[in-house]
Amino acid sequence: MKPTLNSILKSGTAALALTLGANAAVADEQVVVYHWFEYMPQELVDKFTEETGIEVVIDTFDSNESLLASLKAGALGTYDVAVPGDYMVAIMNSEGMLDTLEEGELTNRANISEEWANPSFDPGRQHSIPYQWGSTSFAVNRDAYSGDINTTDILFNPPTELQGRINMFDSQGEVMALASLHLGIPQCSTDRAELSALNDLLQEAKQHWISFNSDTAKEVLVSGDAAAGMIYDGFNAKAREEGANTEYAFPTQGYVAWMDNVVLLEDAPNRENGIRFMDFLLEPENAAMLTNWTAYASGVEGVTPLLDEALRTLPEANPPAEAGAAVFIEVCDQETQAVYDTIWTNLKN
Amino acid sequence: MASSKNDVRHYTGFFPITVLCLVILYAPLLVVTIYSLNDSNSITNWEGISFRWYVDVFTGPESDKFKTAAWNSFTIALMASVMATTIATLAATAMVRGGSFRGRGLSLGLISLPLMVPEIVTAVATLIFFSMIDFTRGYLTILVAHTAFCIPFAYLPISARMQGIDDNFEQAAMDLYASKRQAFTKILLPLMAPGIVSGLLLAFIVSLDDFIITNFVKGAGVETLPTAIFGSVKQGIKPNIMAISTMLLGFSIVLVTISFLISKSDNTK
Amino acid sequence: MAAGASSGGSAKSDTYAEARNWLLLPSWIVIGIFVLIPVILMLIYSFLTKEFRGGVIWEFSLAAYDQFFFDRGLFGDSPPVIEWTYINIFWRSIWQAGLATLLSLAIGFPTAYFIATRPEKIRPAWVFLITIPYWVNLLIRTVSMKFLLRDQGPLNDFLLSIGVISDPIHIVNTNFAVQLGLFYSYLPFMVLPIYASVERYNFALSEAAADLYATKWVTLRRVLLPAVKPGVIAGCILVFVPSLGSFLAPDLLGGARNFMIGSLIEEQFKGNAGNWPFGAAASMILLSMVLVILMIFARQQAKANKGDA
Numbered sequence: 008m009k010p011t012l013n014s015i016l017k018s019g020t021a022a023l024a025l026t027l028g029a030n031a032a033v034a035d036e037q038v039v040v041y042h043w044f045e046y047m048p049q050e051l052v053d054k055f056t057e058e059t060g061i062e063v064v065i066d067t068f069d070s071n072e073s074l075l076a077s078l079k080a081g082a083l084g085t086y087d088v089a090v091p092g093d094y095m096v097a098i099m100n101s102e103g104m105l106d107t108l109e110e111g112e113l114t115n116r117a118n119i120s121e122e123w124a125n126p127s128f129d130p131g132r133q134h135s136i137p138y139q140w141g142s143t144s145f146a147v148n149r150d151a152y153s154g155d156i157n158t159t160d161i162l163f164n165p166p167t168e169l170q171g172r173i174n175m176f177d178s179q180g181e182v183m184a185l186a187s188l189h190l191g192i193p194q195c196s197t198d199r200a201e202l203s204a205l206n207d208l209l210q211e212a213k214q215h216w217i218s219f220n221s222d223t224a225k226e227v228l229v230s231g232d233a234a235a236g237m238i239y240d241g242f243n244a245k246a247r248e249e250g251a252n253t254e255y256a257f258p259t260q261g262y263v264a265w266m267d268n269v270v271l272l273e274d275a276p277n278r279e280n281g282i283r284f285m286d287f288l289l290e291p292e293n294a295a296m297l298t299n300w301t302a303y304a305s306g307v308e309g310v311t312p313l314l315d316e317a318l319r320t321l322p323e324a325n326p327p328a329e330a331g332a333a334v335f336i337e338v339c340d341q342e343t344q345a346v347y348d349t350i351w352t353n354l355k356n
Numbered sequence: 357m358a359s360s361k362n363d364v365r366h367y368t369g370f371f372p373i374t375v376l377c378l379v380i381l382y383a384p385l386l387v388v389t390i391y392s393l394n395d396s397n398s399i400t401n402w403e404g405i406s407f408r409w410y411v412d413v414f415t416g417p418e419s420d421k422f423k424t425a426a427w428n429s430f431t432i433a434l435m436a437s438v439m440a441t442t443i444a445t446l447a448a449t450a451m452v453r454g455g456s457f458r459g460r461g462l463s464l465g466l467i468s469l470p471l472m473v474p475e476i477v478t479a480v481a482t483l484i485f486f487s488m489i490d491f492t493r494g495y496l497t498i499l500v501a502h503t504a505f506c507i508p509f510a511y512l513p514i515s516a517r518m519q520g521i522d523d524n525f526e527q528a529a530m531d532l533y534a535s536k537r538q539a540f541t542k543i544l545l546p547l548m549a550p551g552i553v554s555g556l557l558l559a560f561i562v563s564l565d566d567f568i569i570t571n572f573v574k575g576a577g578v579e580t581l582p583t584a585i586f587g588s589v590k591q592g593i594k595p596n597i598m599a600i601s602t603m604l605l606g607f608s609i610v611l612v613t614i615s616f617l618i619s620k621s622d623n624t625k
Numbered sequence: 626m627a628a629g630a631s632s633g634g635s636a637k638s639d640t641y642a643e644a645r646n647w648l649l650l651p652s653w654i655v656i657g658i659f660v661l662i663p664v665i666l667m668l669i670y671s672f673l674t675k676e677f678r679g680g681v682i683w684e685f686s687l688a689a690y691d692q693f694f695f696d697r698g699l700f701g702d703s704p705p706v707i708e709w710t711y712i713n714i715f716w717r718s719i720w721q722a723g724l725a726t727l728l729s730l731a732i733g734f735p736t737a738y739f740i741a742t743r744p745e746k747i748r749p750a751w752v753f754l755i756t757i758p759y760w761v762n763l764l765i766r767t768v769s770m771k772f773l774l775r776d777q778g779p780l781n782d783f784l785l786s787i788g789v790i791s792d793p794i795h796i797v798n799t800n801f802a803v804q805l806g807l808f809y810s811y812l813p814f815m816v817l818p819i820y821a822s823v824e825r826y827n828f829a830l831s832e833a834a835a836d837l838y839a840t841k842w843v844t845l846r847r848v849l850l851p852a853v854k855p856g857v858i859a860g861c862i863l864v865f866v867p868s869l870g871s872f873l874a875p876d877l878l879g880g881a882r883n884f885m886i887g888s889l890i891e892e893q894f895k896g897n898a899g900n901w902p903f904g905a906a907a908s909m910i911l912l913s914m915v916l917v918i919l920m921i922f923a924r925q926q927a928k929a930n931k932g933d934a
Contacts, residue, residue, distance in 0.1 A: 039577050041576065044590065045591055049417040049418075065577065066576055066579075075678060076895050076896065079679035079680055080679065081491075085493065085576030098678065102678065199700060203699060226591055230592070230777060232775075232776060341677050345701065348900075355884065356714055370736075370739045374736040374739040377735075377736040378755075380808075381755070384770045385758060385761060387779050388769040388772060388773075443652050443655060446648040449641055450641065450645035451649075453638045453642075454648070455638070466652070466661065470660050473660065473915075474887075474912065474915055475867070475872075476872050476887045476908070480894060480905070481666065481908070484663060484666055484667055484901070504656055507652055507655065526640055527640070536641065539640070561760055565762050565763055567763065568887075582764045585765070589764075589768050589877070593768060601768065605761050609760070612757060
C-alpha cells in the first residue's frame with residue numbers, strides 16, 4: 008500500500024510542476040479578442056497568425072449588453088480588443104473602457120471608408136475601426152407563411168400561422184428599437200404614455216414568442232424550431248445556404264442598422280498586438296475575405312472589387328424601394344434606461 | 357426467488373420501472389455516442405458510420421480551442437483535486453481522530469458549506485469577491501475556486517474510511533515508541549489509501565464537471581471543456597461536439613470504474 | 626448534499642487532538658476565504674446601491690429587496706403593490722423542482738427497492754449502473770437530453786417511424802423538458818439514500834404483516850414506508866435543493882418561458898440587466914430558502930436518530 012500512495016503523491020507533484028512550467032511557456036506573443044460568436048472565419052485568423060506570428064485567442068459573447076457586463080465585472084485588463092456594436096462603443100467610451108488610438112499608431116487608418124470615418128458613436132474614430140455593418144430585422148420561413156412579411160406586425164401582431172413560433176433576440180437594444188418603430192414612437196422616449204404603450208405592446212406580443220435567443224437565432228430557423236425570428240441580414244443568407252427557406256424582411260415601419268467596430272480596450276495586456284490586429288483588418292484584402300464570409304458589408308475602402316459576385320445580388324443587402332428607414336440604436340439616459348429595464352424584466356418574466 | 361406472488365419483497369411493476377429508469381438514464385448518452393459516428397454534416401440525417409468527427413476534433417478548425425480547453429480542464433482538475441484531497445485528509449484526521457472539541461460542529465459546517473450553498477450562489481459570490489479585490493480573472497481564479505468547492509467531495513469518502521479504521525493500529529505503534537507523526541504517516545495514511553484515492557477521483561471528476569462556477573470566474577480566453585462546449589452548443593449542437601462529448605463520457609466512465617473497482621477490492625479484503 | 630453534516634458523528638479517537646487546529650487550518654483558510662467570505666460579501670452587496678450599467682456604489686440601500694417584493698410601476702413612483710414577477714419566478718422554480726422531485730421519487734423508489742432486494746453480491750453492480758451517468762459531465766448530459774428530445778431528434782423520429790404519433794411532439798422549451806432535465810441530473814441522489822434505508826430494513830416486519838393478511842400494497846404503505854421514511858426524505862431533499870438553483874436544465878431545455886431562479890441571478894451579472902445588488906439579493910433569498918430546508922431536515926434526522934436509539 009505504501010509505495011502506491013507515495014508514487015501517487017510523487018507523480019502528482021511532478022504533474023503540478025510540469026503544468027506550471029508549461030503554462031508559463033504558453034504566454035508568448037498573442038492578442039486576446041473579445042468577439043461575437045461565429046463572426047470571424049478561421050482562415051482569416053490563421054492568416055493573421057501566419058503574417059505576424061501572433062497567436063489569436065478568441066473569447067465570445069452573445070450580446071452587446073453581456074460584453075459590457077463582463078468587462079464591468081472585472082474582465083477589463085484581460086482582453087486587448089473587443090467588437091462592440093455602434094451604440095455600445097459610445098457606452099463603453101463613457102464608462103472609460105476604451106483606449107485612444109494615438110496619431111500615427113494605426114498605419115491603415117486612411118483605409119477607413121469616408122462614410123464611416125467620423126461616426127456619431129465615435130467622432131474622429133479615436134477608439135475604434137469599422138468591422139462590419141449590416142441590418143437587423145427578422146426572417147420568415149416561407150413554407151410556414153406566404154403572406155406579406157415586410158411589416159413589423161410579423162413580430163408584434165403575428166398572423167395565426169406564425170403565432171407561438173417566433174424567436175426573439177435576447178437583446179434589449181434591438182427588441183426595444185423594433186418595438187418603437189412598430190409603434191412609430193422615438194427611441195428612448197421620455198413620454199410616459201409612449202413608454203406605457205411600449206410596455207403594453209410587448210406584454211401583449213410575448214404570448215406569440217417561443218424563445219429569446221440571440222446565439223441560436225439562425226439555428227432555430229434552419230432546424231424549424233421557429234418559423235420566424237429576429238436575425239441579422241448576413242445570418243439569414245447563411246441560413247438559406249444551410250437549406251432554410253427563409254426570407255429576410257424589410258419592414259415598411261423601418262428596421263435596425265448597426266455597425267460593429269473593433270475597439271482598443273483600456274489596460275490591454277498586448278496593446279501593440281491589438282493595434283496590429285486592427286491594422287490587419289483594415290487591409291482591403293482581409294476585409295474582403297471577412298465580408299465574403301459574413302455576407303455583411305465592410306467599412307473599408309477598396310473592398311468592393313474584391314467581393315464575391317453573389318454578395319451584390321444578395322436579397323438581404325438590397326432593400327426594396329418601399330422599405331422603411333434603417334435606424335441605429337440610441338443610447339438612453341439613466342432615467343429612461345431604468346424604465347426600459349423594467350419593461351424588459353416584465354417582458355422576460 | 358422473486359417469482360412468488362406472495363413474496364413480500366417482490367412488487368409487480370418495480371422491475372419494469374427499474375428498466376425504464378435505466379433506459380431514461382442511458383438513452384441520451386447512447387444516442388449521442390451513436391450520432392457522434394454519423395458521417396453527415398447535419399445532426400438530423402443519418403448518413404452512415406464514420407470517425408470523421410473524431411478526426412475533426414483533433415485536426416478541425418476548432419481543434420486548437422478544444423485542445424487548450426481540454427488541457428486547462430485536465431490540469432485544473434488535477435491540481436485542484438490534489439490540493440483539495442490533501443486539505444481534506446488533514447481535516448478528516450482532525451475531525452475523526454481529534455476527539456471532541458469546541459468548534460467541531462462549526463468546522464464540519466464550514467467544510468460542508470460548498471455542498472449546502474447552491475452552485476449559482478457560490479458562483480456569483482466568488483465573482484463579486486474577485487472583482488472586489490480586483491483580482492484578474494483567469495486560470496488561477498478557476499483553480500482556486502475549484503480547490504475550495506472540491507474539499508467536501510474529497511472529505512466525504514476520506515472521513516468515512518477513517519471512521520472504519522480502528523485506532524488500535526496507531527495506538528499499538530505508539531506503544532512501540534512510534535511518534536505521532538510516524539503513526540500518522542506509516543500506519544494511518546497507508547490504511548487510508550483507498551479512501552484517499554476515492555476522494556481524489558471524486559474531487560477530480562467534480563472539478564472536471566463544473567460549469568457554473570467556472571463560467572463566472574473564468575477570464576479572457578481561458579476556457580475549460582465544459583465552458584467551451586457550452587459556448588459551441590449555444591449556437592446549436594454540432595457533430596464535433598457529440599464526438600467530444602462521447603470521448604469525455606468514456607473518460608468519466610473509466611475513472612468511475614477504477615474508483616468502483618478500488619472500493620470493491622477493498623471490501624473483499 | 627447535507628450528507629457531509631452527518632458523517633463523523635461519533636468521535637471515537639483523540640489520537641491527534643493536540644494537532645487538530647493545525648490540521649484544520651488549511652480547510653478553514655481555503656473555504657473561509659473563497660466560499661465563506663464571498664457569501665458574506667454577497668450579503669453586503671445586496672444592501673448596496675446599484676451603479677448604472679453594472680457594479681455597485683458603496684451606499685446602504687434596500688432598493689434590491691424593494692424591487693424584489695414591491696412593484697412601484699413602470700416609472701418607479703406609483704404607490705407600491707406586491708411585485709409578483711420575482712415571487713412567480715421563485716414559485717415556478719419551487720414548482721419545477723418539486724415536480725422533478727416527484728418524478729424522481731416515482732421512478733427512483735421502485736428502482737431503489739428493486740436493487741435493495743437483489744442478492745447482496747450483485748447489488749453494488751446495480752448501484753454502479755445507476756450512478757455511472759451521474760459522473761458524466763452535467764452539461765453533456767443536458768445537451769444529450771436536448772438532442773434526444775428535439776422536434777427532429779431521434780425520439781420523435783423513432784415514435785414517428787413506428788407510427789405512435791403523426792406529428793413530432795414538442796418537448797424542448799416546455800416545462801416538462803425542464804423537469805425531465807432536472808430529474809436526469811439528480812436521480813442518483815434519490816435512489817442512493819432510499820436504497821440504503823431499504824437495504825437496512827428488516828423484511829421480517831413485512832412478512833409479519835403479510836401473515837396478518839395485510840395485502841402487499843398495504844404492507845408497503847403502512848409498514849415499509851414509515852421505516853424507510855428518512856431515506857425517502859433525504860432523497861427528496863438531495864434532488865429538490867440542487868434543482869431549485871439549477872441553471873443548465875432551464876437554460877438549455879426550457880427556453881424563454883421557463884425562466885428559473887438560476888437564470889434570473891445569472892442575468893443580473895452577465896446579461897442585459899446588470900443589477901448586482903438585485904442579483905445578490907435574489908441569491909440571498911435562494912440561499913436562505915435552502916438553509917431553512919436543510920435545517921428542518923437536520924432537525925428531523927436528529928429526531929429520527931433519537932427515536933432509533
